[in-house]
Ligand SMILES: Nc1nc2c(ncn2[C@@H]2O[C@H](COP(=O)(O)OP(=O)(O)OP(=O)(O)O)[C@@H](O)[C@H]2O)c(=O)[nH]1
């Protein structure tokens with residue numbers, strides 16, 4: 001090998017003509033548009049903070065049951081508190097681009113005296129989705145893989161105006177390394193502008209002091225100044241102060257212009273007005289500007305670390321066996337189960353291939369037999385025809401003596417007559 005060990009010399013060449021690879025971005029674009037996009041958001045937070053309402057605000061349709069009963073007609077009966085993890089999927093199309101948006105609603109926590117276990121089902125759901133993907137990756141047939149991993153997790157913070165609660169700190173600390181955590185201040189319409197600003201500062205301080213990992217959109221080297229400005233604006237709004245609503249109002253009253261908002265005796269709070277709340281900025285980051293980055297970060301960093309921890313867990317058994325025999329046994333069993341499952345899958349594929357081959361062989365054997373039978377029949381028919389002809393010829397040659405001779409004599413004489 002030439003050059004410094006471990007480095008590959010890069011030769012830069014000026015092309016004499018256009019080769020055509022400037023068209024590569026268009027190829028990627030065409031392929032992505034054809035395939036469509038899939039994005040999954042999870043909504044987490046204390047009970048009654050407007051999580052289900054935000055889902056309806058995001059989709060602009062009453063799909064998730066909420067406490068004020070603003071849900072789809074067939075869900076009116078259960079319209080209340082969310083009691084289990086529900087997911088809502090919608091196929092959206094804009095200018096020929098298809099997006100499958102899934103939003104996962106989770107039951108609110110914080111209703112009990114002891115809430116220390118509240119986060120477990122939510123973390124379990126996130127991990128199960130990773131496990132499901134890992135399982136699909138280790139299959140023999142990896143066609144048609146479905147990606148149900150959570151790409152963004154919106155965490156609702158109660159609008160107390162103070163700082164983060166202990167429960168929030170604990171939960172966010174656990175969620176941070178697993179998902180793209182996006183903190184939001186719920187029902188920010190109950191706080192004044194100055195209160196929101198102060199609250200945001202204290203939340204960010206708490207996040208830093210407790211080493212909580214949250215998602216910040218990245219600024220890239222080759223971003224144009226306009227994009228950089230946009231990203232900076234988004235970052236300046238974190239944690240997003242949001243307001244959700246299922247209702248629209250005429251604005252100004254009496255006009256045909258309907259806007260989404262919450263009506264108070266002193267005025268209307270507009271959801272889609274950036275001066276009133278950060279909902280538009282949150283939606284812009286989630287869907288318009290950073291969806292791909294959120295997905296990439298999930299796949300390359302968060303899922304990858306889950307995956308390597310899992311695989312490492314299976315690999316460093318020797319060490320574990322001495323320090324934690326119970327864990328070692330559990331992992332050993334899980335690994336064995338997985339291997340058995342893979343073996344079964346491989347056996348099934350092998351069996352399928354063998355039976356396909358057998359079926360084909362049997363079919364060709366049957367075909368051969370049928371042909372053989374047909375040929376035999378043809379030959380038999382020919383033989384009978386010849387016999388018939390022979391009889392007819394013999395009968396025609398000596399009809400007068402036919403009666404006085406035995407059949408043997410008759411045929412011998414016939415034969416002589418025939419070859420004369
Ligand atoms: N003031 C105010 N109220 C809101 C807002 N969003 C929702 N609400 C109201 O808060 C109540 C609870 O809303 P939900 O969306 O059911 O809350 P949730 O977080 O899903 O509740 P759980 O499912 O019990 O956890 C309803 O009466 C909503 O109308 C908001 O932005 N501001």
Ligand SMILES: [Mg+2]
Pocket residue numbers: 051052053065066067080081082105106107108
């Ligand atoms: Mg709910």
